[in-house]
Amino acid sequence: MKSVRSESVPVRDKVSRARAELAAALVERDAEVDVVLTALLAGEHVLLVGPPGCGKSLLLDGLLAWAGGRKFSVLLTRFTTPEEVLGPVSLAGLKEDRYVRVTAGKLPEADLAFLDEVLRGSSAVLNCLLKLLNERTFDAGDGVVKKVPLKLCVGAANDWPEPDTGKELSALLDRFTLRKTVAPIRTAAGRQRLLWARDHTPTFSTTVTAAELDDARRAAAAVPWSNDAKEALEQVLRELAREGVHPGDRRQFKTVGVVRAFAYLCGADAVRPEHLEVAQHCLWDDPAGEPEKVAQVIAKVANPCGMRVAQLLLEVEGVLGATDARNLADAARAAAKLGEVERQLAALPAGPRAEAARGYVRDQLKRLKLASLDAV
Ligand SMILES: Nc1ncnc2c1ncn2[C@@H]1O[C@H](COP(=O)(O)OP(=O)(O)O)[C@@H](O)[C@H]1O
Ligand SMILES: [Mg+2]
Known part of the structure; x- marks a missing residue:
């Protein structure tokens, strides 16, 4: 991937260039690009669910290539062991009767992580992930709970978990504040681009450092909500409750920060009702039917252009x-x-x-x- 010296470009411009460059490379993935960049700016984990070959990895690898920081990627299968994700147990430690993991290069030391096929992991792996993703802490085995540097975990999966597939999967699903279904290419023009563009790999005109991303996150977290937008969110929650959709308190609160990040991504200096568009990916618990209801309610109340x-x-x-x-x-x-x-x-x-x-x-x-x- 090509990049140029980009020290002089303000981080907000870098983000908006990356948004355009990702959307230009990938066919019909504008909404997904917005969702993953919003997650990056909000410091919230994001999950994309769609059939194999619909560009999830292309997008998520592209995002990780552009963003600075220590990275960790893994493709989970039923046979992936906790060692492959968290690091092997130290042999030197074992000789001294201590059980500690060597976490170098693994998830506990990553700023950005990509967990592909994340819902396929074994119980042992899923349990390790739950705590790390949620509390962003990790105990390497010596009883000392340390904060992990993780800013963003992006996950991909082919299918939503079946209902009643067990607590672990629904708990894991809940760790992802943003979740989006990725649909195959819909339009004839999109299919032409897919078929005849020689390469869909995104090309970036800038890169962004971990420190710049921290700055962007701070700026995004400081974007104020307009009164109109506050009222719109409250009305959305009331209408959702009437429809029987009850996102939990933690999810509701996190949505406030996610919408701020989306407003920042859109170049706005205050959250306006239209920025609630992104909340359709946060304000539900059950992937069967609820996302559509939430999208309808938000479209009705906040009427976002997108x-x-x-x-x-x-x-x-x-x-x-x-x-x-x-x-x-x-x-x-x-x-x-x-x-x-x-x-x-x-x-x-x-x-x-x-x-x-x-x-x-x-x-x-x-x-x-x-x-x-x-x-x-
Ligand atoms: N929406 C898309 N835009 C551009 N290329 C795509 C798109 N969907 C699929 N492709 C092409 O198919 C390849 C496989 O996609 P990939 O990202 O590996 O799929 P997934 O991770 O969803 O299984 C990509 O490398 C790209 O060449
Ligand atoms: Mg993939």
Whole structure:
């Protein structure tokens, strides 16, 4: 990965460049890029769940390549031992009748960790992880509980745990403050980019040191909440309770910091209702059905632009998927619908996501018209 001397670039600009560079390299992963960068800035762990080959590792490896600090990555299987994650037991220690782990290069010494297939770990490994991720402390075996430097753990998994798969997995799921499902590429244009771009590896124009990230975290934690945003969050929680979704107190409190980090990522100097968009990845416990409810409630209460763009794009895909461009009446109906979506996108506050979506809809309109001309 290419990087340039970047000492003179302020950290906030570095973050926003990395956001753009990751989103440009990966196809249809803008939301995931925002989620992982928000997690990095909030110092909260993040889990991405999606089918094999949908770009999770590409994104998470890219993030770790860009961010400075000591790193640890592991692919967990049922056979991975605690030694591989926490470090082997010291032989010298054993000779003196002491049981201590040598943690050099392992999770207890990492600033940033990537646990791939994290839900596959054995009970022994999951139990070790639970404590370390939650309390960010570790006892190497000598009875001294030390703070670990871990700032961010990113996890990936192929499936959400089945309901009733045991306490360990649901406890582990709870350690990740942000959790997002990663869907396969949806649009035809996205698929073209996936197929014909020669390389999807992100290229970064900057790197960022661990100290700079600490500065960014402090600045993000100091972003104030506007009164509107506070009211919106309270209303979201009330409506969720009415819908039977009750995120725990710790999760609610952590969400406040996560939304601050997202506002910082968006370049805002105060949290506004639209920044609640990111809270859809925090405010639920049960992956079956709750994430969708939370997203709907947030979309209704806080009306974030990003969520409206996503909804409109889904509509566009629905229309395109159901249209035979060679049937003129069909094509005309679809064109009218796309025109309407384009107008709605134009009415949204200006921003890169709305702009990109408008460009996409315009391109699709052109293709539709060309295809129907061909058919005549
Ligand atoms: N959304 C995407 N954008 C760009 N490349 C992708 C995307 N999804 C998959 N790929 C391609 O497929 C490869 C495998 O993806 P990977 O990150 O290993 O998947 P996962 O970790 O989700 O199983 C990537 O290296 C990339 O070439
Ligand atoms: Mg992977």
